[in-house]
Amino acid sequence: MSPRSFRAVYSPPVDRLEGLAKLTGRERYVDDLPLDEFLWGATVRSPAPRGRITDVRFGPGVDWSQFTIVDHRDIPGPNVIALIENDQPVLAAGSVRHVHEPVLLLAHPDREALRRAVAAVAISVAPEPAALDFRLPPAPEAIQYGSDNILKHLSISKGDVERALAAAPIVVEGTYETGAQEHVYLEPQGMIAQLDGDVLVLRGSMQCPYYVLKALRVALGRDERQLRVVQTPTGGGFGGKEEFPSTIALHTALLSLKSGKMVKMVYDRSEDMAATTKRHPALVRHRTGVATDGRLLAQDIAVIMDGGAYVTLSPVVLSRGIIHAAGPYACDHVRIDGRAMFTNAVPFGAFRGFGAPQTHFANERHMDRIAARLGLDPAELRRRNLLRDGQSTATGQVIHDGTDRVALLDRALSLAGYGAKRAAHASHNAASATTRRGIGIATFHHGAGFTGSGEVALASRLHVAGLPDGRVEVRSANIEMGQGTLTVFTALAAARLGLELSDVVIAEADTSRVPNSGPTVASRTAMVVGHLVELACDALRARVDLDASATGETVRNALRRWHEHHPGEDLVGEAVYQRPPGISWDDSTYRGDAYATFGWGAYVAEVEVDLRTWQTRVTDFVALQEVGHVLNECLARGQIQGGVAQAIGWALLEECRWRDGAMANAQLTNYLIPTSDDLPPIRVAFVENPYPLGAQGAKGLGELPMDGPAAAILNAVAAATGADPCTIPLTPERLMEIADWGLRIADSRGEGTAS
Amino acid sequence: MSGQSTIHNPQSAISITFTLNGSTISVEVDPAERLLDTLRYRLGLTGTKEGCGEGECGACTVYLDGLPVNSCLVPIYQVRGCQVETVESLDPAMLQPLLASGATQCGACTPGVAMTACWIREHRELLATHSIRELLAGNLCRCTGYDGIVDGIQTSLEVGA
Numbered sequence: 001m002s003p004r005s006f007r008a009v010y011s012p013p014v015d016r017l018e019g020l021a022k023l024t025g026r027e028r029y030v031d032d033l034p035l036d037e038f039l040w041g042a043t044v045r046s047p048a049p050r051g052r053i054t055d056v057r058f059g060p061g062v063d064w065s066q067f068t069i070v071d072h073r074d075i076p077g078p079n080v081i082a083l084i085e086n087d088q089p090v091l092a093a094g095s096v097r098h099v100h101e102p103v104l105l106l107a108h109p110d111r112e113a114l115r116r117a118v119a120a121v122a123i124s125v126a127p128e129p130a131a132l133d134f135r136l137p138p139a140p141e142a143i144q145y146g147s148d149n150i151l152k153h154l155s156i157s158k159g160d161v162e163r164a165l166a167a168a169p170i171v172v173e174g175t176y177e178t179g180a181q182e183h184v185y186l187e188p189q190g191m192i193a194q195l196d197g198d199v200l201v202l203r204g205s206m207q208c209p210y211y212v213l214k215a216l217r218v219a220l221g222r223d224e225r226q227l228r229v230v231q232t233p234t235g236g237g238f239g240g241k242e243e244f245p246s247t248i249a250l251h252t253a254l255l256s257l258k259s260g261k262m263v264k265m266v267y268d269r270s271e272d273m274a275a276t277t278k279r280h281p282a283l284v285r286h287r288t289g290v291a292t293d294g295r296l297l298a299q300d301i302a303v304i305m306d307g308g309a310y311v312t313l314s315p316v317v318l319s320r321g322i323i324h325a326a327g328p329y330a331c332d333h334v335r336i337d338g339r340a341m342f343t344n345a346v347p348f349g350a351f352r353g354f355g356a357p358q359t360h361f362a363n364e365r366h367m368d369r370i371a372a373r374l375g376l377d378p379a380e381l382r383r384r385n386l387l388r389d390g391q392s393t394a395t396g397q398v399i400h401d402g403t404d405r406v407a408l409l410d411r412a413l414s415l416a417g418y419g420a421k422r423a424a425h426a427s428h429n430a431a432s433a434t435t436r437r438g439i440g441i442a443t444f445h446h447g448a449g450f451t452g453s454g455e456v457a458l459a460s461r462l463h464v465a466g467l468p469d470g471r472v473e474v475r476s477a478n479i480e481m482g483q484g485t486l487t488v489f490t491a492l493a494a495a496r497l498g499l500e501l502s503d504v505v506i507a508e509a510d511t512s513r514v515p516n517s518g519p520t521v522a523s524r525t526a527m528v529v530g531h532l533v534e535l536a537c538d539a540l541r542a543r544v545d546l547d548a549s550a551t552g553e554t555v556r557n558a559l560r561r562w563h564e565h566h567p568g569e570d571l572v573g574e575a576v577y578q579r580p581p582g583i584s585w586d587d588s589t590y591r592g593d594a595y596a597t598f599g600w601g602a603y604v605a606e607v608e609v610d611l612r613t614w615q616t617r618v619t620d621f622v623a624l625q626e627v628g629h630v631l632n633e634c635l636a637r638g639q640i641q642g643g644v645a646q647a648i649g650w651a652l653l654e655e656c657r658w659r660d661g662a663m664a665n666a667q668l669t670n671y672l673i674p675t676s677d678d679l680p681p682i683r684v685a686f687v688e689n690p691y692p693l694g695a696q697g698a699k700g701l702g703e704l705p706m707d708g709p710a711a712a713i714l715n716a717v718a719a720a721t722g723a724d725p726c727t728i729p730l731t732p733e734r735l736m737e738i739a740d741w742g743l744r745i746a747d748s749r750g751e752g753t754a755s
Numbered sequence: 756m757s758g759q760s761t762i763h764n765p766q767s768a769i770s771i772t773f774t775l776n777g778s779t780i781s782v783e784v785d786p787a788e789r790l791l792d793t794l795r796y797r798l799g800l801t802g803t804k805e806g807c808g809e810g811e812c813g814a815c816t817v818y819l820d821g822l823p824v825n826s827c828l829v830p831i832y833q834v835r836g837c838q839v840e841t842v843e844s845l846d847p848a849m850l851q852p853l854l855a856s857g858a859t860q861c862g863a864c865t866p867g868v869a870m871t872a873c874w875i876r877e878h879r880e881l882l883a884t885h886s887i888r889e890l891l892a893g894n895l896c897r898c899t900g901y902d903g904i905v906d907g908i909q910t911s912l913e914v915g916a
Contacts (some may be wrong), residue, residue: 015854022862023850025802025842032801103907184897186806186814235804269807294827334867347767459875482861482898638857638903645900668811668895676901677892 014281014501014632017487018480023434030190030204030232031266039068040111041255041265044104044121045275046096049132049344049661050144051346053094056104059120061580063261067117068107075254077221081246082214088310088347089379090219090250090559091539096125097144098309098346099662100275102247105706107255107263130344132661133222134306135283136342144416145342151307152315152340155321155396156590159333168289172370176362177727178710180656181279182648182663183351185481187235189276190266191248193256196228199512199677200253204232206245207237208519209477213511216253224511231509234481238646239350241481242521243313251553258727274666276654277349280305280317280340284325284362289333294374294381299394300332301325301722307340308347314340314515317348319451323594324707326394327363328405328445329385334394344661350521352643353706355444364442364711365726368718378715382443397593409443409602412624415685416604422719429720436609437619440715442708443602447595448700449524452585455596459577460518462529463491464536466571468563470556471495471542473505475572475678476517478525481703484635488526489533491632492695496537498551515574523599523700526631530695532575539571580693587640597691599627599699603644603708607716614732614739616652621682625704629690629697636701643683643705649674651710656728773834776844783907786832789813793831795839802842806895813894816867816868817841823874823893837859842866845873852910857903865897872908 021027046053056071060062070077072093079093080086092103103123107742108114131149139147145151165171191204193303200222206212208230214225229249234241250266256263267275283652289298303322342709371378386405392398413419418439434583449455463475480486490504507514517529541550544558562571585592606620623640630636635712653672657664658677665671690697714725723739765781772781784793794800794817803826806814810825817826818840850869858872859865871894875881881890887905896904 016857016859018862019859020847020850021856022865023853024845024847025804025866025869027862028801028806031805102844183897185803186812186861186895186897228830236861269809407844437785465758471772484860568827632905634857636859637852638899641902642860643899643900667809668807669809673895673897675892675895676888676905677886679888679901680903681905689876 005608006144008623013634014487014491015084016484016635017490022055025225025295027233029187029235030192033192033232035192035264037253038117038262038264039107039109039259040114041105041107041252041263042114042118043125044106044118046099046103046125048096048103048127050097050126050130051095051127053092053096053103053123054126055124057122060115062120064107066256070105070258075219077219079251079289082218082245082314083243084315085311088312097440099212099660100346102251105251105255106191107259130439130661134281134304134341134343134345150320150339151342152299154318154338154590156322156334156336158217158396158537160297161300161333161335164224164301164333165249165287165289167290168297170290170373171392172288172290172366172373174366174369175726178282178358179729180281180348181351181654181670182273183238183239183240183278183657185236185240186685188267188269188272189241189244189248191245191252192261192262193252194250195260199226199228200257201228201230202249202253203232204249205234205241205246206231207234207241207479207481209264209442209479209509209511210516210520211243212246212249216252219250220253228510228512230293230748231431231479234479237481239351239354239521240277241712242350242519243660244349256394269668270666273671274663275346279351280307280314280348280355280358282321282358284359284500286362286366288366288370290370290374292555294376294384296329296331298384299326299331301336303336303338304354305340305358306343306344306345306348308345310347311368312347312349316451317350317355319408320447321359323342323447323451324356324445325359325363327360327367328387328443328600330387336394352646353703356703357647357706357710360442360707361728364444366712368440368715378441379409379418382409386443395592395594396591399583401597405443405600408600408624408626408687411687412602412604412622415440415624415683416606416620416622418604418691421606425720433612436611437607438716438718438719438720439604439606440712440719441602442712442715445598445600446523446707446709447628449528449596450522451594452587454744455528455577455581457610458518460529460532461515461574461576462517462532462536463515463572463574464533464540466540466544466559466562468560470560471498471503471505472559473507475507475514476529476533477511477514478520478529478627479509479518481520483525483639484632484715486521486523487635488530488631492530496534496695499540499553499555502736503556519706520626521702523702526698527691527694530698531693532577534553534574534695538573539575540571543571543573562751587635596693597699599625599701599704601625601704601708603712605709605712605716607713607720609717609720609735614736616713616730616735618648618680618713620680621709623705624685624687625701626687626689627701627704628694628699629688630686631696631698637684638684640684640704641704643702644682644709645679647706647709648679648713651728652730655731656735677725765828771831771835773836776840784831786830788831789827790817790829790831790839791826791835794826800841800843804863804866806864811895812864812866813871816870816894818870818874823871834913842870845869849873852914854905856907857899858907858911860897866893867898868894868904872904872911875908876911877900878914896905
């Protein structure tokens with residue numbers, strides 16, 4: 001670590017560089033690009049969750065000769081969407097495994113004619129027994145993956161859980177459930193495919209251009225030099241544009257190859273909600289041995305996730321989920337068993353937090369249940385168990401980052417006015433006939449970057465090029481989707497080389513021009529890739545024989561001089577990810593350093609429950625976190641506020657309703673996400689503790705705010721009502737069912753609240 | 756105007772004249788075509804975005820005779836003789852407070868948010884009876900949690916007071 005790592009953030013604070021283009025509507029997303037001649041593409045999908053395709057009929061009233069029609073026989077290479085396991089077909093061949101599975105593709109110049117044509121195709125499916133509930137062992141006739149429908153089984157073991165449980169004076173059990181969540185990025189999935197000579201060019205909304213490139217290479221059987229993937233400005237991703245864009249890219253590519261024309265596919269909202277990935281539903285069981293003073297003696301945790309009909313990213317989501325399942329607490333005896341189940345549901349996929357929000361929800365709700373059992377203040381229970389430096393996580397990772405996690409909690413409580421509010425709520429609840437108020441907390445962590453050896457395996461490469469006019473160009477595959485990559489990379493390069501912001505250009509994420517710096521996921525971009533920007537700046541400076549003290553005009557002059565002596569040549573500084581020293585992970589035993597570093601959070605939610613409507617309103621929210629050095633306060637705060645808002649939606653509003661394996665409410669009219677009027681101001685604060693290996697001391701922060709709110713809110717509802725809610729979303733209907741009972745008990749004891 | 760592919764049935768096209776961002780224009784168009792599509796695909800004004808197509812998200816907000824409406828719900832025949840203003844008509848200088856407050860992240864909802872923000876600024880008498888959060892509730896944003904937007908509107912009210 002060099003001292004320069006801690007040089008002040010680019011100053012003065014930088015406003016989002018593309019912000020004005022977005023505010024004025026000048027930013028061009030994939031559906032905004034002016035195109036000369038093109039066909040619209042559309043997908044014809046399976047009507048059934050499982051079965052054999054017996055007939056595909058092209059109905060009357062459509063001149064089918066005017067349409068480009070693609071099925072699985074048009075795929076040049078193997079019919080797979082290459083990802084972890086190549087089990088998902090590009091287009092169904094003979095049988096289907098989930099509702100909305102793509103079967104046929106159509107293209108036509110007129111979008112309305114295309115919509116009518118899609119409706120005129122009748123796909124007959126001879127139904128077969130489907131597995132539709134991941135929580136139940138599958139019926140023998142519904143087994144479709146291995147011998148048991150288990151897509152992935154992982155476990156973590158530390159100490160001797162059975163012995164510790166048997167010896168524990170108190171054992172507390174609980175079962176917690178979380179529902180699917182739709183990303184609702186405001187810009188739907190979209191892609192354009194076009195042949196440019198013999199190079200097939202894909203442009204579209206995506207987080208990971210190199211994932212798309214790989215999927216195209218495999219299924220199209222095409223050399224990478226004949227493929228080019230370009231990210232267009234991306235209107236939100238949240239993980240929903242991590243792996244899914246490979247599917248729509250392949251579909252668009254196939255239609256373009258067959259028609260010989262440019263093809264554009266843009267999903268409408270309903271198709272996007274019904275047919276693309278969502279957050280994995282999960283069921284988590286806890287059995288915890290506790291000492292009478294509240295110390296955790298043993299944590300026995302079982303996690304089941306619904307993977308859906310293909311493997312996609314479920315093994316890695318499960319992995320992150322179980323690694324976070326025991327929370328940020330010290331416990332010598334931990335056993336975590338995780339299973340991702342095959343079902344005939346639309347495959348679940350990456351979504352901000354990637355498995356950790358589900359397990360943190362369960363663990364933090366369970367901590368409050370333990371506190372209630374012991375008669376302890378939930379904050380005190382956490383104080384007694386939060387990891388101290390020198391103690392280890394469930395995987396045996398020893399934490400020694402100098403962050404005082406108890407102080408973090410106490411600061412959050414102080415910001416929220418925890419003690420005073422608890423007293424005020426008690427008197428309010430005793431007096432009010434119509435509302436109940438409560439406050440709840442959650443303490444949690446989130447591993448930044450890829451899990452285990454993931455970053456080493458990615459071996460991300462990044463270039464900073466010196467341009468003939470003395471400016472520099474950052475060439476990376478990491479993209480802007482609202483989280484601030486363009487601004488942060490620009491400021492990092494400018495600060496490192498002592499340049500003006502206007503001296504830094506960020507190259508378009510075009511696989512023909514930028515190296516593979518890895519996917520834009522896993523809270524890794526600012527921390528991991530941002531540091532590569534810094535190192536590539538250093539490498540560029542070394543290429544022009546400057547030492548690390550050279551900045552500003554000295555650098556610009558050296559770049560210009562180099563180009564004068566090497567006309568037409570490319571001047572590039574390269575950085576390649578190196579494993580941080582002292583980090584080791586064993587993938588076979590799930591022991592070791594699961595992440596290079598963790599962000600830490602302490603969140604406090606205050607709620608008011610209306611006893612007439614059973615609606616829960618979040619009335620105050622404090623989000624305090626330690627995420628290393630904060631690179632750009634406005635952008636970082638926005639990430640936290642947006643993540644908290646998304647988690648409040650997940651906790652209280654957002655319910656995917658399923659009917660025969662299909663989402664029955666695939667529209668924003670009845671899948672509700674929070675409006676401005678549903679949310680309180682979200683009060684954000686940071687404790688800064690620079691992380692030596694992150695860009696300017698930064699840690700990843702994008703996913704952390706998804707982890708804590710749901711439990712904090714339900715803990716607050718429990719405090720308010722005396723109910724013991726264990727399932728989200730906690731809709732008014734669900735709360736009414738459980739809280740009525742709790743309140744009557746409380747009333748009969750002459751108490752306004754049960755704490 | 757880009758050469759986007761045809762999106763109308765020529766047999767049923769009629770001529771519709773309206774005022775767009777201060778200029779009178781006429782289009783030959785299926786009267787049932789959505790105003791949103793006329794703006795985006797026929798006239799190349801792609802600043803107005805489609806988020807949901809059913810009037811829930813507000814990304815396609817335009818002013819119709821001075822009132823903010825969801826252009827995905829307006830058949831083009833309804834704008835005959837009307838004044839239509841889109842995000843392209845806004846003064847960028849008015850949007851500076853929203854930039855500084857972090858009101859935009861991914862930008863897909865942002866043009867609609869900018870339209871509503873400017874409308875609130877021009878109709879501040881509404882703030883006697885409604886909060887900014889209530890007036891903004893027709894614009895869904897999935898990135899910001901709304902604080903950056905609300906703060907930016909608040910600042911723009913103070914700046915322009």
